[in-house]
Structure formats: C-alpha cells, structure tokens
Amino acid sequence: MSTHAPVRPSYAAVLRLPHARRTFASALAARLSYGTVSLAALLSVTRATGSYAVSGAVLSLFGAATVFLSPFRASLIDRHGARRALLPMSVLYGALLCVLAALTWRPGAPPPAIAAAAALAGACAPPLGPTMRALWAELAPEPGMLARAYSLDGVAEELLYVSGPVLVGALLGFAPPASGILLSALLVVGGTCAFVASPVLPGARGAAPGTRRGTLFGLWAPVAVALGAGLALSGLDLLAMAFVTQRSYGTGVVPWVLGALSAGSAVGGLVNGAVRWRAPARVRLCGFAVALGLVIAAGGLAPGVWSLAGVMGLAGAFVAPTLTTAYLVVEETAPEGARTQAGAWVNTGVNAGSSAGAMVTGALIGRVPLGACFGLAGAVAVLPVVAAYRRRGVRVAGG
Structure with missing residues (x-):
C-alpha cells in the first residue's frame, strides 16, 4: 500500500x-x-x-x-x-x-x-x-x-x-x-x-508548447460549466433583495437567505468529497451543474422568504460539488506541464461569469417578472452543460 x-x-x-x-x-x-x-x-x-x-x-x-x-x-x-x-x-x-x-x-x-x-x-x-x-x-x-x-x-x-x-x-x-x-x-x-518554503513544491513542469495548447483547448467544457455557474450565482444577491422587497420583508433577512447558500455550499462540498462516486467526473459535473440550475430556477416559485432560504441552501449544496468536480475534470485532462494554467482557466470562467452576471441581472430586474429572472439564472447554469457535453458525446446515464 x-x-x-x-x-x-x-x-x-x-x-x-x-x-x-x-x-x-x-x-x-x-x-x-x-x-x-x-x-x-x-x-x-x-x-x-x-x-x-x-x-x-x-x-x-x-x-x-x-x-x-x-x-x-x-x-x-x-x-x-x-x-x-x-x-x-x-x-x-x-x-x-x-x-x-x-x-x-x-x-x-x-x-x-x-x-x-x-x-x-x-x-x-x-x-x-x-x-x-x-x-x-x-x-x-x-x-x-x-x-x-x-x-x-x-x-x-x-x-x-x-x-x-x-x-x-x-x-x-x-x-x-x-x-x-x-x-x-x-x-x-x-x-x-x-x-x-515547503519541501513538496515541485520545480518547473512546462510541457512542450504544442502539447499544452492542444490539450488546454480541450478543457473548454469544464470552463464553460464554471462560467455558467458564475453567471447564475452572481445575480442571486440582487434576486434575493428583489424577492424580499416585493414581498415587503425587511432587508435584514437577506443575509440569512444568502447565508443559507454559503452554508449549503460548505455542507455540499464536504459531503461530495466524502462520497466514493462510481460515475466518472465528467458525468458528475454534468449532473451537479444541471441540478444547480434547476434548483436556482425553482427559487422563483418560493412562496415566502424562508422557503426561498431553503431553496438557496439546496442550491448551495451543488455549488461546491460543481466547482470541485470541474477541477477534477481539468486534472484528468490537463497535461503534466500545464496543471496550474488549466485550473486557472476554471477560476477565470467562474470569476468572469460573476463579473457579468450581476450586471445582467440588475438590468433584467424590473423589466422581466422575478420568477422569469430566477428561471433565466438557472438556465445559464444548464445551457453550457448541454452545449459542452453534446459536443463531446457524453451521456449522463451511461458515462
């Protein structure tokens, strides 16, 4: 052993x-x-x-x-x-x-x-x-x-x-x-x-330039999923605020709603890491991202603020697993000499989505019904999965 x-x-x-x-x-x-x-x-x-x-x-x-x-x-x-x-x-x-x-x-x-x-x-x-x-x-x-x-x-x-x-x-x-x-x-x-200063840090790991470029080009699927997750999640602050305002709750409950999202993410991340999954990482990534999008979309159907908090907690349970699994897919795909760069592309996808999502959500609120805004936020988490995995021919059920 x-x-x-x-x-x-x-x-x-x-x-x-x-x-x-x-x-x-x-x-x-x-x-x-x-x-x-x-x-x-x-x-x-x-x-x-x-x-x-x-x-x-x-x-x-x-x-x-x-x-x-x-x-x-x-x-x-x-x-x-x-x-x-x-x-x-x-x-x-x-x-x-x-x-x-x-x-x-x-x-x-x-x-x-x-x-x-x-x-x-x-x-x-x-x-x-x-x-x-x-x-x-x-x-x-x-x-x-x-x-x-x-x-x-x-x-x-x-x-x-x-x-x-x-x-x-x-x-x-x-x-x-x-x-x-x-x-x-x-x-x-x-x-x-x-x-x-850690003794386990490796030295240079550069691969041949042609190999690195060709393999990193194939990482677009997890990066696209990370981008969609970032887009979906970044607008939730504004959506929660709009939900609370429309129903005449005090804004003091907003941190509790968003806190449920963070707490759910922490729990979901720990549970995801503890489970010995049989499905390949690519298939799990597809399932987690779709579940995240569907639960976010369901937030627009919540009858009250505390039920919305429950939905956000459930959505959070898929946030960390989605991003963690994206990194695992990158690790499986990236060449030895480009691991850091490959992981950075996933980070870039999440952060770029986060930067754009709040702006887009802010423009939609007030012009589109709030339930539809939640639905659109969920859709942007799902659509990259459909596009990426249809192209690669990955079947959710069959692996």
Missing part, C-alpha cells in the same frame, strides 16, 4: 499526507488576502475620492486585471516553477498594494493614480488557488484522496471569503480603511514566503 493512497481516504488522511498541513495552512494564509482586499479597497478608495463611481471603476479594473490575466500568470508557474515565479509575483503584488494603500490613506488622492496602482496590482496577483490545487494533485494522486483534497480546499476557500470582510471590519475599529490593504499585502507576501 502506498503512503499516498490510504485504504480509507478521509479528510484527516488528506491532512496527514507528508507536509500537507504546513503547506495548506501557508497557502490559506496567503489566499486570505483575496478575502480582505476587495472590501478594504472599496472603503479606502471611496474615502479617498469621495466617489462611489470612482471606487466602482477602480475595483472593476482591479478585478478585470486579476481575472483575465490569471491563466497567463499560472502558465509562468508551470514554466518556471512556483519558487521562481510565485514569490516574485507575490512581492510585486504586495508592493503595489502598499502603493495603493499609501495613495488612499488620506482623502484627496488623484483617481488616475489610484486606478493605475489598482490595475497594476491586479495584473500581478499570484494564482495561489490554482497553484495549491496543482500541488494537491501531486500530494494526493489517488482519485479518492484527491477528491477529498479538492473538496477541503474549496470549502476552506469559501470560508476565507466569508471571514475576510469580518477581519477588515474588526480592523476598521481602530485604523483607517487603507490599513486593510496593508493587511492584505502582509498576508499575501508572508503566506507565500511560507508556502514556497
């Missing part, structure tokens, strides 16, 4: 893998930066410029540079290795965050300078999540262990995005908002330094 493939895989067994706890903890510390930086930047830029329009534009620039350049930055990890590429990237990103914090520490900063610093910082944001997932594939090559590792990673990442704003809120009790940007810089640089 291999030390990397226990007879009974479990979450505890994942954390008992050699150097796994140390490596995972340092990666999470660095990734917590992404949970703190958005709120800190929003508050500090708004305070410095006195304009919500400017802060929205700055965050859009930061987000676009972070999301759309992520596959390129991940390819540098594959080509040169995490130690040689990730640490300089992290230090440069942290330095630019410090520049942004300095510019927004007091009111009166010129918006063009703030926007330039934010865009440059986003362009250098290190792909910590894809790097850690590529490393999980080497730490836990046995399929059952890898599924648990990815599920644990996904749930932990979601908790980071919940706890990050709470941490910034606590910091604002005694420091200006720009201090949250400095905290983000400290987390990413310190966490990355500890992460790259």
